[in-house]
Amino acid sequence: MTVLNNLNLPEFIDFNEAIDIALSGKKKSLRRCYIPVGDVVTIAGYRTLDAPALFTTSEEGTIDKVAFEGKERVVLTGLKQRAVIRRIHSSFIRGIIGDNYKCVVPDNLCGHCVNCFQFGSMNSDTGIQVKSRTNITSSFSLQSADEAISEDEEFHIMVHSDLSMAKGEGEGTQKGASIYTNEVIKPETVFPFLVYIYSPSQFDIVSYIKSHLIADLRGYGSYSTIRSQARSEFILITKDLSLSPSVMLNKSKEEILKSVENKLTITGDSAIKSLADQFESMANTYKNKLYQLGK
Ligand SMILES: [Zn+2]
Secondary structure, eight states, X not given: OOGGGGGOXXXXXXXXXXXXXHHTTOOTTOOEEOOOXXXXXXXXXXEEESSOBOOOOSTTOXXXXXXXXXXXXXXXXXXXHHHHHHHHHHHHHXXXXXXXXXXXXXXXXXXSBHHHHHHOEEOTTTOOEXXXXXXXXXXXXXXXXXXXXXXXXXXXXXXXXXXXXXXXXXXXXXXXXXXXXXXXXXXXXXXXXXXXXXXXXXXXXXXXXXXXXHHHHHOSSTTTXXXXXXXXXXXXXXXXXXXXXXXXXXXXXXXXXXHTTTSSEEEOHHHHHGGGGGHHHHHHHTGGGSBOOOO
């Protein structure tokens, strides 16, 4: 392995062994499985919108905003990021294993695969709960909500005509468009991202980076197939524990890099993105351990 060796992590963790250890000595009725936290790795960078987006968790479709670190900011929740990234991760595992892979995100999680091991699961047959080891934190826009949100006609026309097309002809396009808020989040709005992986292996990091990159192309917002695509600049992967969403907003990239100097860290956007290239060969090396039934 290449720069990943800097982090001094195991290449792969056999989750059946890890789960057995975590469950050993527990009563049958207590099947909540916390993998003991050893190392924590933080992956950090900046995600920039390439297309207008709508990030909303409200029924009215209003853009999620919160006052945080001195400003009202737009929020891209960790749950929204996680939902997209986890589904893509699962599809990559299916690509390696083939149709025998029966784990379905999010409705029918198997509890026996690397996706469940990394993102958590509850298996109703065995009663075993596996706690997620991947914590994707919510992202807050660098820009204020006022700067980031547009009422601009140009975006409305673009978004509404796209939506009309996506909904198909004959449904009454005006009606389709009218349920949406008049606000959109502007392209070029920047959302710092911060992801913690607990007790990580090198494979966890490689598969996370690959899934994150594809998720950016897929988009995270409502109706994301036609908008909210983004691009990420990764700045570091580190074992340093000092980064938080506040730090990401208040410190410059240079200050952040300086603060983790001399610690176990990988830096550089291209070095980090190229880790995704290792997915295929690592996944094939551990193919028989990605999905194991029978425990
Ligand atoms: Zn699974």
